[in-house]
Amino acid sequence: MASSPIAPWEKKAFAASVFGLGLTGVAQMPIFSRYYIADIPGFAWLGDFVFTHMLHYALAAVFLYFAFRFAATYVLAGRRDHPLTASGAVRVAVYAALIVTGAVRMVKNLSWVYMGEWPVLVVDWTHLFLAMVLLGAVLWARGGDRRRYTALSRR
Amino acid sequence: MKRRAFLKTLGLAGAATAAAAVPGLAAEKPAAPGTVLATLFDLSQCIGCGACVEACREANANRYPEPKKPFPPMYPSRVPVEDWSDKRDVDDRLTPYNWLFIQSATVEHQGKSLEVHMPRRCMHCQKPPCANLCPWGAASKTASGSVRINTDICLGGAKCKTVCPWSIPQRQTGVGLYLDLLPSLAGNGVMYKCDRCHARMAAGGLPACIEACPNEVQSIGPRDEIVAKAHELAKAMSGFIYGETENGGTNTIYVSPVPFEAIQAASPPGPGRPTLAPVTDAMSFETSLAAAAVVAPIAAVAGAVLRAAKRNTDAKEHRHG
Ligand code: HEM
Ligand code: SF4
Ligand code: SF4
Ligand code: SF4
Numbered sequence: 037m038a039s040s041p042i043a044p045w046e047k048k049a050f051a052a053s054v055f056g057l058g059l060t061g062v063a064q065m066p067i068f069s070r071y072y073i074a075d076i077p078g079f080a081w082l083g084d085f086v087f088t089h090m091l092h093y094a095l096a097a098v099f100l101y102f103a104f105r106f107a108a109t110y111v112l113a114g115r116r117d118h119p120l121t122a123s124g125a126v127r128v129a130v131y132a133a134l135i136v137t138g139a140v141r142m143v144k145n146l147s148w149v150y151m152g153e154w155p156v157l158v159v160d161w162t163h164l165f166l167a168m169v170l171l172g173a174v175l176w177a178r179g180g181d182r183r184r185y186t187a188l189s190r191r
Numbered sequence: 192m193k194r195r196a197f198l199k200t201l202g203l204a205g206a207a208t209a210a211a212a213v214p215g216l217a218a219e220k221p222a223a224p225g226t227v228l229a230t231l232f233d234l235s236q237c238i239g240c241g242a243c244v245e246a247c248r249e250a251n252a253n254r255y256p257e258p259k260k261p262f263p264p265m266y267p268s269r270v271p272v273e274d275w276s277d278k279r280d281v282d283d284r285l286t287p288y289n290w291l292f293i294q295s296a297t298v299e300h301q302g303k304s305l306e307v308h309m310p311r312r313c314m315h316c317q318k319p320p321c322a323n324l325c326p327w328g329a330a331s332k333t334a335s336g337s338v339r340i341n342t343d344i345c346l347g348g349a350k351c352k353t354v355c356p357w358s359i360p361q362r363q364t365g366v367g368l369y370l371d372l373l374p375s376l377a378g379n380g381v382m383y384k385c386d387r388c389h390a391r392m393a394a395g396g397l398p399a400c401i402e403a404c405p406n407e408v409q410s411i412g413p414r415d416e417i418v419a420k421a422h423e424l425a426k427a428m429s430g431f432i433y434g435e436t437e438n439g440g441t442n443t444i445y446v447s448p449v450p451f452e453a454i455q456a457a458s459p460p461g462p463g464r465p466t467l468a469p470v471t472d473a474m475s476f477e478t479s480l481a482a483a484a485v486v487a488p489i490a491a492v493a494g495a496v497l498r499a500a501k502r503n504t505d506a507k508e509h510r511h512g
Binding site for chain 2: 064065066067070071072085086089090093094096097098100101102103104105108109112113139142143144145146147150151152153156157158159160161164
């Protein structure tokens with residue numbers, strides 16, 4: 037099987053959801069209004085915390101759909117002869133950790149869940165730190181010969 | 192109703208006894224840990240004496256900000272400096288040095304003129320936008336149903352105030368963690384508000400404002416009991432309720448003999464003076480979108496399994512066919 041079982045449009049949709057999550061995530065810090073970005077015509081919504089928070093939630097669902105679809109497809113295809121590349125493994129690990137910390141943040145926001153102040157703080161800082169690590173990992177993966185998640189068949 | 196009897200119905204008789212003997216002493220029989228507590232304000236009993244405001248200021252004075260001056264310059268220049276350190280006496284609105292104030296209004300109701308006083312502070316929402324949206328983990332709910340801002344961590348971006356339907360948290364520039372990070376470029380001090388006397392409660396005591404009131408206006412207890420009590424009280428005085436359903440439900444319930452719109456009309460909101468308008472649930476989307484985030488990966492895996500199964504059958508047919 038030489039061709040990827042994942043269609044190009046799926047990869048594009050995944051990338052778009054990651055970009056959107058990064059943008060709406062950064063918008064959670066009160067900086068777009070401070071630094072005039074929300075003043076640019078058409079970008080006022082970036083200064084609306086509740087709206088970008090809602091978008092982050094919605095994009096998380098889109099992101100999770102594709103992330104799990106790719107992971108399941110990879111596992112089910114039984115492509116043991118296509119191991120993850122180093123850059124692929126790094127990105128998968130960062131995404132997985134973002135999913136876990138993001139999910140914890142969603143859970144703690146449910147009205148009946150009380151998580152304690154220190155767990156909230158630690159999970160919050162970890163999610164933020166991971167978002168920065170992801171930015172680094174994605175930029176790094178763009179360079180050289182590191183774009184592919186999986187190695188070409190050894191056969 | 193007398194305070195003892197009242198607290199007894201709330202299962203806090205121990206607290207009543209202890210508090211009656213030695214103010215602030217640990218309750219003998221506090222509510223089980225993890226019980227969400229709410230407070231009830233019976234506005235028909237409030238005389239606006241301000242003893243609660245005084246008590247709050249006294250109990251929390253050692254937690255008030257002591258900013259260093261001059262403040263570091265902040266960029267861009269439109270970032271506002273908010274300095275209340277020379278106006279600590281202001282007590283007719285919320286400030287970093289005043290977490291409770293009395294909103295007074297003269298209201299015409301059913302042909303009578305009534306003087307109403309309403310102690311105002313953080314509502315302690317059940318789905319607090321301030322805590323759910325804090326991007327720095329500084330604001331959070333507690334197991335007892337109060338909402339706190341950790342003043343050691345807060346950077347003073349004031350997002351919590353922007354997203355709070357009542358604009359409760361108040362900023363003081365020139366204090367806090369941001370001074371140790373990038374004071375000119377990010378952050379702007381620390382946000383302050385009522386934390387329902389977290390330390391006193393943790394030590395088994397009562398909030399200072401509850402204890403100081405000569406008229407037993409406030410009571411505190413498990414939320415369902417407080418809600419039931421509020422409805423009883425409202426029925427008895429043909430009164431009105433605020434806070435039970437506002438913003439999806441809060442742990443602060445006011446019962447008033449006059450409509451809250453009338454109080455709002457006679458004493459309009461303004462800076463540091465929160466609204467009394469009905470507040471819809473700002474965070475209602477969270478639960479449904481969180482559900483979508485659970486369903487999406489399940490659907491994705493199911494879809495991938497079906498696709499793989501189809502591929503397999505196709506491949507088999509191809510081989511056999
Ligand atoms: C793939 C990439 C993702 C990136 C780059 C990203 C980035 C961010 C950033 C920068 C923040 C604000 C800082 C913070 O509060 O920590 C944030 C907040 C948050 N993220 Fe993510 N995130 C991602 C995925 C997810 C996922 C998958 C979920 C849920 C399962 C999630 C849930 C949340 C929640 C609940 C918050 C706090 C609420 C808010 O302020 O909107 N994130 N994210
Ligand atoms: S101490 Fe009691 S009566 Fe006096 S203003 Fe406060 S709540 Fe009202
Ligand atoms: S009233 Fe405002 S500050 Fe208080 S818990 Fe609700 S959102 Fe937070
Ligand atoms: S509960 Fe404590 S902090 Fe809140 S208003 Fe009363 S005295 Fe002040």
